[in-house]
């Protein structure tokens with residue numbers, strides 16, 4: 001049985017209008033379908049449109065043409081507030097530079113997405129602690145980001161991306177700022193999440209990182225140039 | 236959807252945490268509000284105290300009273316006036332008092348006073364004082380308390396008795412060891428038996444004084460019957476002058492007439508009527524009319540203006556504080572652009588970001604307001620302990636200052652907060 005498509009992108013375009021009426025077409029009609037439980041890597045040369053694609057996938061930006069269905073809902077024309085809600089409920093972000101909030105502790109950082117959904121933080125506290133121990137940080141709940149190593153910070157970010165139980169996790173060069181050993185730990189953790197059924201979309205420059213994905217989408221000039229299937233989905 | 240209370244509490248806690256991350260900066264920013272709020276409360280307290288003192292002093296003169304005082308006319312009108320040789324004839328007369336009593340409507344009582352600067356002797360004590368010839372109703376109208384014995388009475392007046400009531404301060408200086416009520420004092424060769432000790436209710440300079448007596452104690456009065464004053468002392472007063480012929484004579488019948496009206500309404504009308512009446516018999520400008528009720532109104536008006544001026548100064552200092560806060564918050568927003576991007580990515584709506592920064596600004600300004608209130612309430616307290624100034628911290632000034640500090644937080648927080656919310660999440664996330 002075909003798995004449910006979580007992401008369905010049809011003929012998506014993104015046009016940037018620069019000053020002096022110069023237009024840049026960062027995406028020129030790309031089609032992408034990502035199914036539940038998939039692990040997809042996006043690769044491509046600089047300027048090929050990876051970041052633009054990731055921004056649209058993450059509902060941080062709207063396409064100028066084409067359709068984007070996330071979990072069955074058309075999000076390509078949603079107003080700002082609804083997009084915020086979609087991000088908060090359905091998407092988990094992992095950034096290259098961790099992006100933890102400096103004045104908050106580990107546990108508070110994990111709670112941020114729940115806070116914006118208006119969840120009772122006392123009720124969901126146990127779940128946050130659980131996630132912290134899942135990424136091996138149960139001993140550091142009250143630490144601040146500046147008291148943690150890069151690898152630990154990225155693990156907090158992973159826990160934070162899971163707290164809202166999202167449809168998919170978007171990772172933008174998650175190992176870009178880490179040394180290779182720590183990078184491997186983080187990648188292993190992402191593998192495990194995928195093995196547990198999480199859908200992962202990851203942008204990388206690194207072939208070794210991309211190797212871990214089921215599929216690699218190679219972008220070029222705002223289009224999906226070619227698609228490489230590393231291995232069939234096992235789970 | 237309205238924000239839940241617990242969410243607001245979390246946002247306030249977050250604001251405090253964010254501010255504590257830069258303690259020095261937050262502290263310095265609050266300083267503007269602290270000074271502003273403190274100055275509002277302290278200045279209003281000092282102003283309130285000063286006007287209270289002024290109003291009390293005027294009230295002691297009696298709001299039902301009209302006070303008429305003899306004035307030495309200006310030099311150039313001397314020739315036209317009642318000058319005979321070196322004898323200067325001016326001021327209120329016994330007839331003036333009688334006319335006022337009989338013709339002005341609404342007059343309750345008329346209190347005449349003769350006030351003469353003399354020296355009083357008891358044994359080896361020889362002190363300057365004021366001999367005040369007046370009638371037995373003086374204590375009720377002018378406001379003195381009889382501490383011991385009695386005031387001069389109708390019999391004294393009728394028989395021109397050589398008796399006197401003296402103020403306690405003067406009594407203490409004259410009779411360090413004796414009981415004043417068993418003694419007599421000597422003024423200009425005449426002995427006056429002391430029958431009572433009195434205490435002035437008001438010893439401020441509003442009290443009538445004859446001549447120039449700066450730097451001397453005010454409660455050195457000796458009260459004698461009016462009739463005694465007329466017969467023993469007379470109207471002609473010789474003064475030694477430092478230049479010219481050596482002696483100058485003045486003829487003044489009454490130095491002051493206090494007219495007590497039946498009610499305050501009568502005061503308003505009588506003021507002008509008395510002036511008209513007196514002008515008919517005085518061809519020189521030799522008296523002045525003081526209406527305590529009008530002084531009271533003027534004092535209230537002055538206080539209003541004072542409050543407006545103080546309020547403006549305080550408002551400007553709060554405004555400057557507010558601008559300081561806005562400035563810092565704009566810098567904070569720039570500095571925390573990345574955080575804003577992250578929060579937007581994690582589900583924060585524009586309005587969540589607005590709320591966050593607005594709450595942070597209000598926490599900053601209300602924090603400053605709280606400290607300002609504490610310092611502002613303490614300052615007048617210290618001032619009145621160190622000086623003899625009266626200060627009154629009114630509840631509304633504290634309320635006002637605190638309320639304004641909160642309003643400043645909102646007014647000057649809206650712009651930075653909306654600037655923060657307007658940031659594009661993608662740009663914000665890219666921000667270094």
Ligand SMILES: Nc1ncnc2c1ncn2[C@@H]1O[C@H](COP(=O)(O)OP(=O)(O)O)[C@@H](O)[C@H]1O
Nearest residue numbers: 016024025026045046047048049050051052053
């Ligand atoms: N905000 C923007 N304004 C204008 N042009 C942009 C903007 N973002 C990206 N572009 C352009 O779109 C193209 C794709 O950029 P991007 O998606 O960042 O590619 P990649 O991430 O693969 O390097 C580039 O030519 C870039 O210059």
Ligand SMILES: [Mg+2]
Nearest residue numbers: 047050051052
């Ligand atoms: Mg890029």
